[in-house]
Amino acid sequence: MRIGIVLSETPSYSETFFTNKIKGLQKHGFKVILFVQRKTPEFNLCTVQLAPKVYKYNLLLMLMTGFTVFLKLVLNFKRSMEFIKLETNIGRPYKQILKNLYNNNHLLAANLDWVHFGFTTMALQSEHVAKSIGAKMAVSFRGFDLDVYPLKHPRCYKLMWSQVNQVHSISNYLLQKAYSIGMPKSIPYQIIKPAIPILGYLEKHDQSKVSVFRMVTVARLHWIKGLQDTLEALAILKSKRMAFKYSIIGSGEQYESLKYAISQLGIEDYVILEGQKTHEETMALVKDSDIYIQYSYSEGFCNAVLEAQGSGLLCITSDGGGLKENIIHGKTGWIVPKRQPKLLVEMILHVINLPDEEKNTIRGNAINHVKSNFDVKNQAEQFVKFYSEFVN
Structure with missing residues (x-):
């Protein structure tokens, strides 16, 4: 055929x-x-x-x-x-x-x-x-x-x-x-x-103690990805004196407005616009992170969230579009109502403060979820x- x-x-x-x-x-x-x-x-x-x-x-x-x-x-x-x-x-x-x-x-x-x-x-x-x-x-x-x-x-x-x-x-x-x-x-x-291919996404995430939490998003720089709301949430997180780094991997039309927002919110030392990366470079940065965030207004489904779960990251997404079919709330990650930065920062703090045993359970669930359902x-x-x- x-x-x-x-x-x-x-x-x-x-x-x-x-x-x-x-x-x-x-x-x-x-x-x-x-x-x-x-x-x-x-x-x-x-x-x-x-x-x-x-x-x-x-x-x-x-x-x-x-x-x-x-x-x-x-x-x-x-x-x-x-x-x-x-x-x-x-x-x-x-x-x-x-x-x-x-x-x-x-x-x-x-x-x-x-x-x-x-x-x-x-x-x-x-x-x-x-x-x-x-x-x-x-x-x-x-x-x-x-x-x-x-x-x-x-x-x-x-x-x-x-x-x-x-x-x-x-x-x-x-x-x-x-x-x-x-x-x-x-x-x-x-x-x-x-x-996604299972081989190469199942390595256990490094669970060693870290003083700076690393968060990441993979997305084209477009309004529908909710990146402005994510940045507002991170400005609140900064005000609570949390030590973190946040990377956005991707390019697009919203680059200048996001740079401006980062400056206005005073989070230049916390947020990195990584630009476009190869898939291998992207996955290396993802696997080096602790939390994956996809706070989009809507997604058809989102491969990046699948890859993050398969890599054993702790994933936080919005409830936009098909994301509710991607993440199982409370089992393979967490879903937060879209357009509410205060609720997003509350969830980030909740996840950071979870006991290590519970974090490891979520990571394992996420890997098995991808392995069983998205082969x-x-x-x-x-x-x-x-x-x-x-x-x-």
Whole structure:
């Protein structure tokens, strides 16, 4: 079976949910092809097909690329005409149809059994591709797709709902969110939660006595991650004369505002913006910490919290989105109501002051939780069923 996965670019160091999926499908004999706009030189897991580029300011490159695209469209004339017909039937403006025909050229030339858009937003303006090439269409729900994008673009998925054959959600929270914004309950779905490789995440955390508690968060610097509230909680913690260090691993648009907040709150000596790290560097910093914090307003699920639990960290999260399906409160970590920094600092103090025996029990529970419920092998088998046992 040939699976085409559509992404904006080849998976980065942090997107282990995509690399794990590709490896799992390949082990089961599936042919996986990535369709992307950008490819990183180091990516070599599977075949990659690049979308045609748009050259606005280089006439020669624009003409050369345009000729190549035109040639492919001619060679796939029947598919191209089917795509145009489907686009025309919904009343899409002709200029937009031509643009969509150009941008989807690499997909229209592919021979696939499934076209799977790795993010729901990736399916926009490509809703008719799968039907045009005689393939089935799937989309995956991620946090941004359902929590953020529809806020600015209401009813953005109306056409997509009518074309998709099956959806994949990483949490029940996102599935219910999809229903709330218009997804018909007749659409087949499977909830396949993220998974992480067990080997390498099961080392016991260093339990030696430390005078400075180390806390860490792995997140892109975005408002939805609740980092401003986390910093406010840490300013309160500082006022209680607690010795701690807090690292934020990740990059993003909120870098300057977070730097400003750190300065205004007077916690420059306590907080480090680590920037973007490789996955290996990230896990080394995580394993060197005592407490993992993910105080987001919402998460689709959050792989980073899984990896923190699997590393034996004491995890504190918000109750935002799918995090309640990730952490078992009081058993593998703790859940705090979002947007309440005072409650967050109370929980941090509670965890710090727990007896060592209770901390060790939570660490052990967290490791076993990940090992039992979020194994890569099981996830791969679920995706095999997703594609192989589909009944429309």
